[in-house]
Amino acid sequence: MSGADIRQLKQQLRLQNPVRSVGMKLLLIFFASIVSLVLIIGILSYQISKSIIKNKVADASQQTITQATDKVDFLLESMENITIQIMSDDAVADNMSKYKDKTLTQFDKLQTGQLVSSRLKSYVLANSKIGDINILPLNAEVTDTYRTTTPKDDVYKSDWFTKIKEADGKAVWLPTKKAGYVSTPNSFAVGRVLRNIKSSSVEGILIMELKTNALREALGVVSIGQGSSIAIIGKDNNVVYSETSEELETPYIVDVAANIAKTGIDSDNFEAVKDKEEILTVYDPIQKSDWLLVGTIPVGELVKDASTIFTLTIIMVLVAIVLAILVGLLVIRMIAHPLVSLRNLMMEGARGNLTVRVKDNGRQDEIGQLSASFNEMMEQITSLVSQTNLSAQEVLNTASELSDASRKTSISAKEIAVATEEIASGASSLAVEAERGSDLTGTINVKVGHVVEANAMMETAAAEVQTASRKGADYMSELITKTGTTEEMIRSMADKVEKLQESTSSIRKILDMLDNITKQTNILSLNATIEAARAGAAGKGFMVVADEIRKLADQSRQSIDVVAQITAKIQTEMKETVGVLSEAYPIFQEQITSVKNADDIFKQVQAQMDGFAGKLQEVTGSVEQLQESQHVLSEAMTNVSAVAEQSSATSQEVASLSSEQLSISDGLVKLSEKLEQLSNSLKESLSKFSI
Template structure:
């Protein structure tokens, strides 16, 4: 607005100057048209009047007719030129004095031409006497008429000069006034422009200073303080409005980011932005990064939850298998104790057989029955040991699954650690959970390996026991056969009984080893059961940790 006022003042000054220049130019044009240029027409008319006079003198002064005719012709042409000049002179007359002078010129010129025509008619001849009369008349009448006409023309010229001088004087005064007026306008315009410029500078400088101070606080993170008010519709107003709009947009974006990150820090990942349309330009990658981080953490927690469910299920299966192994080991221990007692009885019987050779036949029949029973018991023991071997193989399969689960859990915990590292500060808590899961997986794998080794050792010992049982069964078969032969050959009873005693001693040692292995299997089964319970407890704890987070629904 101030700039418009300044331009308006300059425009008014320029218009006034142009008007004054136009007036001066018009006055100068008037002077030239009405006073300067007519002087030439008047001078030309006076020259034509002089030509008329000269031609008249020549016509009345020459004696040669051809010369007289030539002068008459010149005279007539001069008269026509003189009469043609009068209308041009009349056109330039604008003042009353000029009209009076013009009327005087017309009157004196008519008188002169009338006298001139009379004298020319009289003297334009070869008659010397008529020429002499004409010359005398020209001197007496034409000369005064010529002087009067010339004076009339000169009066008009003098009046034009006087009017031109007056107009020139007024123009000089007008030029001085115009110069002074232009100077006054320029000075006034400069003063007004200075005041307006000062006001403009103040109106711009103060808001600019306020805006600069507010931008300093804005650069320091202050988004809530108001910006200085500026209501003018100019560039500064547009800048203040743009900065205000930018601050409002940043406040909305920062508030939304604070809400999103706060919700995620509290474990809620089932969230969405409330002002997605504000994330434009370079703000869009920021929203995409937060959204990708949420998706990655949410997916990792879901994988951890699934892994904990798998670990929990595996731990339950391991506990059930360990319980079955413990029960089988208990049955095996009972069978081994029973078999050991039977072998002890056979050994005692063989020793009595050696001492009681005389009662060999009767004792042989009794021992044959007991041997037959021992063989049946041995068969039962072999079957029980086979069942133990099958159960151990099943336990090995379960342990293999546990190892696979532990390996998968370890891999998942490694992936979780990597994702937690990517998440930075927000993933530290989850990194601790991932480390606990990895530690639990390593412990599960180690326990599974130890259990596998114990079960494999048990299987090997069971195989040894099976072989010993098979040998024992063969020995018992031989004992039965020897007892049947005792009736026919009582001499070999003593030697056979000794051999049987030695075989029973070996069988007893084998059964003792089997019992020790069964005890070891039982202890291992109990340890495996305890480990599976601990693994189940860790899986439950992991489920509780993951349950703290609110994940998105698939």
């Protein structure tokens, strides 16, 4: 196997690779484009829906939390107002001042204290939210100040007690404690330094403990969604209020302070992750305290409805996969299969099979036009090759006829040469006999019988010379006729070769036109590639189609180059044939001239031989008068001798011309054989094509 065959086999194997095929590329492009587009749109829709739902829920939850915060603020403000009422209560102020009177007996102090306690109890009984109200001295060593109860010593060491003292009369809200602050468990409290409005003296610390139910009642039924929770937390992130009492005084599930620091104080919500679960947290500060009302809801619960979009996206992706496969298969059937079929037909045409045609499928698109153009091209090439075959066959037949005629001419020339040699031999004999007759004229009387015998021999020789002369003239006439026929055949063959050259020139023009078409196809493919590149992702499929059209144009150009090479070879061989015929034609002209000259000489010889025969008859008639006409006979013998010498010279000239004609005939035979070889070579070149 040659290197060209191996390269062609490798190229075919590369073309047969399904991944490199146009159909598979289009299928992958459609598959990736449609699936990617649907998947991206689905994911974006899911994410956008999720974000919108979270934002909407966050806004709605923020409004709910803000309204609940207002309620809590109202509760706290109302409780602060009660502490102010207590501070402004004249009965409380008078009795507390009276309690400090040192002149009072112990019993009076007891009654005074009971009056203060009763007044505080009335506030407790008047409001169900209040758990208890107590007045504590500023420290454990103070004994002249009224106290409603005796607190534990650690109360004075607690942070909250110190905080109330430092507030110097401002209300301080204390978070919920399970153990309570003074007497009420599971309570939160508000405390402030109690000043006597009449004496402006500090009477102690007022602690009003509130039931956690007060916060529950203030909040009411607050919900920001399924699975949500509402809580109030302090600055230390511990729970002040929760629907679940077990969470009180425990750290909140989300570190609100840390997330606020990340998102910024201007933000009113954030997302946090707890136990690998995203939690949306909204908050609002309570104005009357440093607490935050916080609401949390799992993001999964929020976007539970949005998961339908994700499920729908998965379904649409599966549908898109099926659709992409179906569209890809349709494209393969409509584009790839016709292209593959056309490629195979072009490869068959490149191998020399010109009978391949694309079946008419009625398509009016570019592929249908390409198929029609391919069929038209193959028809034209087939017609050209057929015409070339016919012309080559005619040239071969003409070459065979010319070769036969040349051989016959050569044989005739050989026969003419033999006859000419015989004539020359006869002329030489005639000259010898004339010389002998001239010698014998002196002794004619003695050898009359010899003269009669010699005369008879001369008559016989003259008859033979005359016969040979006629035969030579006939041969020369036949040679002139055959030479004229040969000239007409050479001229006809030259005309046919010129017509064949014109046909090959037409083929060359058609090939140039096809080459221009392939160049224009490449330019159109390049323009299509540029426009596809401008179109971006939408033009990628058209870019692959344009690239495949460019490859087909390149393959067409290669096939055209092969046909052009063969046509060029035919033109070269035709030019060589024309050259050979051009060289042979002057030789045939010279041969015709020589043959005509030889014919004239033979006619002269025949005329002279006819005259010689007449003279011999006169000699025979005058034998009896030989003695009386010896002088006349001597002169006649002299004339005979001259004529014999002239005949001998003419015969030698004819022999020379015959030899030259034989040489020309041999050259003509060789030229005919060369023309036949060229015709066979042309036929072998054209036999590569199947039509």
